[in-house]
Amino acid sequence: MTAVFTQREVSLTEGRLRIAEAGEGRPLLHLHSAGGPRFSPVVQHLTANHRVICPFMPGFDGTPALPLVKTIPDVADLYAEFIRKETPGKCDVMAESLGGWVALWLAVRHPDLVDHLVLEGPAGLRPDGKGGLPADPAERHRQLYAVPERAPVEPRSEETLAANRKAAADYSAGIAFDDALALRLREIDARTLIVMGYREQIIPVETGHLLKTKIPHSHLTYVFGAAHAIEFDQPGRVGALVADFLERGESFIVRESAVA
Amino acid sequence: MKFTFFHLMPWTDLTEPPTQWPARNAPFSGERGTELYKNYIDAMAYAEECGFDWVAANEHHFSPYSLMANCNLVGAALTQRTKTIKLAMLGNLVPLLNPIRVAEEYAMLDVMSGGRLIAGFVRGIPHEYIAYNVAPSESRQRLREALALITKAWTEPEPFGWESEHYQYRSVSIWPKPRQTPHPRMLLSATNAESAEFVGEHRAMLGMALIVDLDSAGQTIEAYRKVSRAHGFDPTPDDVVIMQQTVIADSDEEARALMRPALQYFHGILMRPQLDAQRIVLQKTRYFGSDAQRDHFVGRLSTLKARTLEDQIEAGSVLCGSPESVVNQVKKLRQHLGTGHIIMNMKIGNLADAAVKRSMELFRDKVRPQLASL
Numbered sequence: 001m002t003a004v005f006t007q008r009e010v011s012l013t014e015g016r017l018r019i020a021e022a023g024e025g026r027p028l029l030h031l032h033s034a035g036g037p038r039f040s041p042v043v044q045h046l047t048a049n050h051r052v053i054c055p056f057m058p059g060f061d062g063t064p065a066l067p068l069v070k071t072i073p074d075v076a077d078l079y080a081e082f083i084r085k086e087t088p089g090k091c092d093v094m095a096e097s098l099g100g101w102v103a104l105w106l107a108v109r110h111p112d113l114v115d116h117l118v119l120e121g122p123a124g125l126r127p128d129g130k131g132g133l134p135a136d137p138a139e140r141h142r143q144l145y146a147v148p149e150r151a152p153v154e155p156r157s158e159e160t161l162a163a164n165r166k167a168a169a170d171y172s173a174g175i176a177f178d179d180a181l182a183l184r185l186r187e188i189d190a191r192t193l194i195v196m197g198y199r200e201q202i203i204p205v206e207t208g209h210l211l212k213t214k215i216p217h218s219h220l221t222y223v224f225g226a227a228h229a230i231e232f233d234q235p236g237r238v239g240a241l242v243a244d245f246l247e248r249g250e251s252f253i254v255r256e257s258a259v260a
Numbered sequence: 261m262k263f264t265f266f267h268l269m270p271w272t273d274l275t276e277p278p279t280q281w282p283a284r285n286a287p288f289s290g291e292r293g294t295e296l297y298k299n300y301i302d303a304m305a306y307a308e309e310c311g312f313d314w315v316a317a318n319e320h321h322f323s324p325y326s327l328m329a330n331c332n333l334v335g336a337a338l339t340q341r342t343k344t345i346k347l348a349m350l351g352n353l354v355p356l357l358n359p360i361r362v363a364e365e366y367a368m369l370d371v372m373s374g375g376r377l378i379a380g381f382v383r384g385i386p387h388e389y390i391a392y393n394v395a396p397s398e399s400r401q402r403l404r405e406a407l408a409l410i411t412k413a414w415t416e417p418e419p420f421g422w423e424s425e426h427y428q429y430r431s432v433s434i435w436p437k438p439r440q441t442p443h444p445r446m447l448l449s450a451t452n453a454e455s456a457e458f459v460g461e462h463r464a465m466l467g468m469a470l471i472v473d474l475d476s477a478g479q480t481i482e483a484y485r486k487v488s489r490a491h492g493f494d495p496t497p498d499d500v501v502i503m504q505q506t507v508i509a510d511s512d513e514e515a516r517a518l519m520r521p522a523l524q525y526f527h528g529i530l531m532r533p534q535l536d537a538q539r540i541v542l543q544k545t546r547y548f549g550s551d552a553q554r555d556h557f558v559g560r561l562s563t564l565k566a567r568t569l570e571d572q573i574e575a576g577s578v579l580c581g582s583p584e585s586v587v588n589q590v591k592k593l594r595q596h597l598g599t600g601h602i603i604m605n606m607k608i609g610n611l612a613d614a615a616v617k618r619s620m621e622l623f624r625d626k627v628r629p630q631l632a633s634l
Contacts, residue, residue, distance in 0.1 A: 209416075209417055209418055212418040212419070212420070220416075220418055220420045220421065221423060222420060222421070222423070223424075224405055224408060224409075224425070238423075241423055252430060253421075253430035253431045254430075
């Protein structure tokens with residue numbers, strides 16, 4: 001199934017936020033990685049039962065940066081205003097890598113807005129600076145994809161991708177481990193699924209352990225045959241896992257009978 | 261050099277080969293079975309007194325070839341009968357089993373033994389897949405996934421979920437964890453260069469059995485060493501573990517006179533019923549990744565079976581003879597294969613337990629001392 005995502009802009013206090021959305025059902029915010037917005041097979045799959053909303057971090061994919069949105073918590077506040085304005089209540093949030101860092105701050109600062117939280121190899125909490133995106137393009141690609149043939153074809157210009165990398169660097173501000181965030185992880189009330197690729201190297205395994213230890217209602221799952229870009233490496237496994245978690249919440253740990 | 265005493269726990273009382281697979285179990289006697297288990301576990305416990313470094317067991321199904329449907333049960337008994345010898349489970353047929361159960365049972369053995377477990381994982385011989393109704397074509401991928409999952413189950417500090425093609429668990433946190441940290445040493449078996457590379461990828465010890473000739477075995481071992489080094493692990497001789505059917509007696513003549521009928525019982529009776537099942541698996545499934553690997557496996561078995569005992573000794577396929585002869589045979593394996601660890605499979609077919617015990621004692625008194633410097 002290939003859903004058609006339509007784009008529009010939403011006026012918020014700090015400026016205009018571009019979003020892409022598709023599907024109907026309970027709202028699900030999908031927060032992109034440093035690679036920028038991409039509509040993976042997992043995102044497509046989730047549109048079957050969710051209104052999937054993909055905001056563009058200001059500065060990504062040709063959108064203008066917003067002068068007062070400079071840090072990751074600033075982005076989280078921007079998205080919170082969007083949720084309040086555009087969705088009827090609590091929203092499920094799933095996020096990849098850099099987006100996971102935003103999602104964590106969103107859950108910390110706006111617990112009234114986040115229902116289920118799915119973190120896929122989230123950035124911002126790399127102990128001792130372990131991991132990180134390799135500078136060498138070939139090595140970066142190798143660490144992103146365990147199944148290289150499933151890597152998406154890149155339609156964007158090198159200029160756009162370079163601007164995305166600069167935006168990601170600006171927001172990250174050289175921070176590998178966000179101490180302020182780490183101190184507040186215990187405040188997260190949302191039921192949280194942390195998903196890590198078994199071959200993940202960009203985000204160290206210790207990040208998953210830290211999140212599992214600190215977030216009170218959390219689950220940690222390893223996806224075999226996946227590196228960092230797990231939505232592309234193993235779309236079937238990740239799509240089914242996330243859909244089940246979003247539908248059944250804590251009871252997703254109990255296997256359902258195939259017989260009705 | 262390190263040495264292991266291995267026991268296959270065979271049923272010794274058949275007079276005719278079973279005609280089909282699985283072998284009908286009407287000839288089984290519970291009373292005799294109890295007696296055999298007692299004798300066999302006694303022998304395995306005695307291995308500690310005889311100076312072996314490990315005592316080993318493995319897993320087989322639906323056959324008088326071995327009464328060890330679950331070697332972990334034997335391992336559990338040995339945790340209470342031994343004090344220092346390492347307990348090598350060589351190993352659980354993990355593609356057939358629930359990997360979490362394997363992780364748990366191995367952890368129990370490690371804790372119960374005070375950290376003496378050697379954790380073996382094998383794909384098994386082809387017909388076992390019929391017994392447990394698992395597609396042989398899935399065996400390689402199941403093994404790969406299960407090893408990753410078991411390692412996680414042993415080492416993760418927090419409950420975790422797992423999503424792979426064959427195994428899905430939403431929440432895992434085993435009790436107990438292994439006593440050894442980060443986990444017990446792992447041994448994986450290999451019969452060819454491809455499977456040896458798999459062992460090297462996992463930085464595990466390499467286990468090899470049924471050596472047909474030293475040159476091809478050496479190539480497999482070299483593939484293991486090469487891939488291991490590429491994964492940051494430089495195997496020592498102790499990491500190359502070679503299993504040999506072994507009879508040690510007071511003279512070469514006596515050893516050969518004991519081993520010859522024992523091998524006839526092993527090949528002619530115990531191995532017989534599984535050949536049909538094996539043929540079907542090998543012909544109809546992708547148990548092996550290529551036809552060449554399948555042909556290598558089949559050829560190896562038939563070659564060994566067709567050889568005279570003298571030829572097998574000369575080829576380095578078995579250890580048989582007086583203590584002096586066996587010392588020289590071990591030195592030859594060491595020289596050609598660089599192995600630092602020999603597994604001695606001393607209960608061959610229906611060889612009498614008294615002869616097995618004599619082999620063990622000659623190993624202790626006359627073989628091991630002469631190999632102390634290796």
